[in-house]
Amino acid sequence: MSCCGNIWSIAKRELSGTVSSPVAYVFVVIFLLLSSFFTFMIGGFFERGQASLVSFFGWHPWLYLFLVPAVGMRMWAEERRSGTIELLLTLPITTWQAIAGKFLAYLVIIAVALLLTFPVWITVNYLGAPDNGVIFAGYIGSLLLGASYLAVTSFTSALTRNQVVSFILAVVICLFLILCGWPPVLNLLSRAVSQGFVDLVASFSFMTHFENVQRGVLDLRDIVFFVSVIVFFLFATHAVLRARRAG
Amino acid sequence: MISVKNLKKVFGTKAAVDGVSFNVGKGEILGFLGPNGAGKSTTMRIVTGFLPPTSGEARVGEFDVEEQPVEAKRLIGYLPENAPCYSDMTVSGFLGFCGEARGLRGTKLKDAVDRAIATCFLEPVVHQSIDTLSKGYRHRTCLAQSILHDPPVLVLDEPTDGLDPNQKHEVRSLIRRMGKDKAIIFSTHILEEVEAVCTRAIIIDRGRIVANGAPEELKARAAGAGTIVLRAADRGGAALRPFLEKLEGCSAVEVIAEQPAALRLRPKDAASAEALAARVHELAAREKWKLVELRIEEGRLDDVFRSITLPDSAPGKES
CATH class of the missing domain: 3.30.70.100 (Alpha-Beta Plaits)
Structure with a gap:
């Protein structure tokens, strides 16, 4: 009870800080503009002639790649730069509650951005009869994907007091996690190492798992994958915060 | 209330705190003196649970800060060095957050915030965003945060730094007043402050305690004392x-x-x-x-401080 209360207090503070700055608005607006642009202009939404949101969700890994690190890069870097981390971590809360609270706050922003894409959903339902189950699965997958990027950003943000460094590191790690499932990269890799290892690397890719979800298959394995990535990087955040204080 | 035993903190190869021990009881105000980089802030950060010690232990109340950090932190009010605040919040929003994180809710929270605002003279800026505040107000906002929950233990790192003389005087009398029923540690560079406020003073140099006693006792150790x-x-x-x-x-x-x-x-x-x-x-x-x-x-604290912390200067040299 008090544990959730603490997490909520932290999340609320983080949200109020983000909402009073332009970061959250820029994130939401840019996400909406770009996702519509890619869906309708480049993704060939109309040309497909299908009542589905494949061309919508397909762009999310690439949109998130820049937008999520941009919105989350201040998470710990700013606390460290301004010294408020000393206030935060001497409050009677655990480091875990602080990490969870901050993570939750930014996840809310991503969720709001996703919810505001509802006109796309209305459009596709107006034009045809899509399988709304698949679309729902797509939204869940997209949120999990965003949350995974966010966990990576939380980790890189804890590493440094410089937001730009945190942003670049997060983009690089996320890009790696996208590309390691991409056929050209896998082909390159298969020349050097055994097929088993290539499969292992591919199984760590966001793409492999996100494509499954996008097709409307909410497989437990994919959900477990995303949740493990999130948990892993939040653990890494905790380890970094601890190590930085241990000196 | 505060008990520190053989505390050690090593950063890389440098020992920032090297075997520091002291106790502070209820009703005591302990002044922490020392040159910059002597280990004052590091000691305070360990006591408040921000930094884990390399060895040794710090206890607040009946709790070990390492083992039961949340329980220990509940008893502490802490003003970190340079008084960091969330600059994107308003003063009342910031204090509200700190109170909430300390488990205050509803009217209790509101009363606590109002009391802290009144104690620290923040009324004129309550609804102002912290990044628009002057240094003095910002400092007092952070001080207000530390006394919000009426903690039995206060750790104040340079509480009068950056304040004008009137504000310094106010903060000193505030500390004196609160010292009657709390255990307080505070660090400062201003030696008169120690004489004016503390019941006991510790001089710390290169991570070690080099003098520990009531201000009068320390003054008697000055080279000129008794002439x-x-x-x-x-x-x-x-x-x-x-x-x-x-x-x-x-x-x-x-x-x-x-x-x-x-x-x-x-x-x-x-x-x-x-x-x-x-x-x-x-x-x-x-x-x-x-x-x-x-x-x-009478002997001057300045002289004691200088002769203890400047080993190269000839002791007994008078200004």
Whole structure:
């Protein structure tokens, strides 16, 4: 009870800080503009002639790649730069509650951005009869994907007091996690190492798992994958915060 | 309330805190003195649970800060160095957050915030965003945060830094007032502050405690403490000197100024200073000197501080 209360207090503070700055608005607006642009202009939404949101969700890994690190890069870097981390971590809360609270706050922003894409959903339902189950699965997958990027950003943000460094590191790690499932990269890799290892690397890719979800298959394995990535990087955040204080 | 035992903190190869032990009880105000980089802030960060010690232990109340951090932190109010605040929040929003994170809700929270605002004179800026505040207000906002939940233990890292003289005075009397029923540690560079506020002072240098005692005790350790200064309006210093040198219990006489005469007498030991001063007074009355001043030097904390923390300077050098 008090544990959730603490997490909520932290999340609320983080949200109020983000909402009073332009970061959250820029994130939401840019996400909406770009996702519509890619869906309708480049993704060939109309040309497909299908009542589905494949061309919508397909762009999310690439949109998130820049937008999520941009919105989350201040998470710990700013606390460290301004010294408020000393206030935060001497409050009677655990480091875990602080990490969870901050993570939750930014996840809310991503969720709001996703919810505001509802006109796309209305459009596709107006034009045809899509399988709304698949679309729902797509939204869940997209949120999990965003949350995974966010966990990576939380980790890189804890590493440094410089937001730009945190942003670049997060983009690089996320890009790696996208590309390691991409056929050209896998082909390159298969020349050097055994097929088993290539499969292992591919199984760590966001793409492999996100494509499954996008097709409307909410497989437990994919959900477990995303949740493990999130948990892993939040653990890494905790380890970094601890190590930085241990000196 | 606060008990620190053999605390050690190593950063890389440098020991920032090296075997520090002390206790602070309820009703005590402990002043932390030391040159920059002596380990004051590091010690405070360990006590408040921000940094884990490399070895040794810190206890607050009945809780070990390492093992039961949340319980220990509940008892502490902490003002970090440079008074960091969330600059994107308003003063009331910031205090509300801190109160909430400390488990205050509803009217209790509101009362606590109102009380802290009143205590720290923040009324004019309550709804202002923190990044628009002057340094003094920002500092007091962070101070308000530390006393919000009326904690039994207060750890204040340079609480008067960056305040104007009036605000300094206010904060000092606030600390004195709160010190009656709390255990307080505070660090400062201002030595008068220690004399004005503390019940006990610790001087820390290169990670070690080099002096620990009541401010009066520390002052008695100053090189000049216990010497007698006298001034006579109608005589020359050289003329008085032979008389004074013959006095019982006087080890040295130094002429500070010749006309009008000003001399300094060093007693054989500090304890006999008063007896010596009485004899000087008798002598002056007998010889009909026109004494304009006769006093025993108290010793200055500055001198103690300098002689302890500057090992290269000759001890006993007077300014």
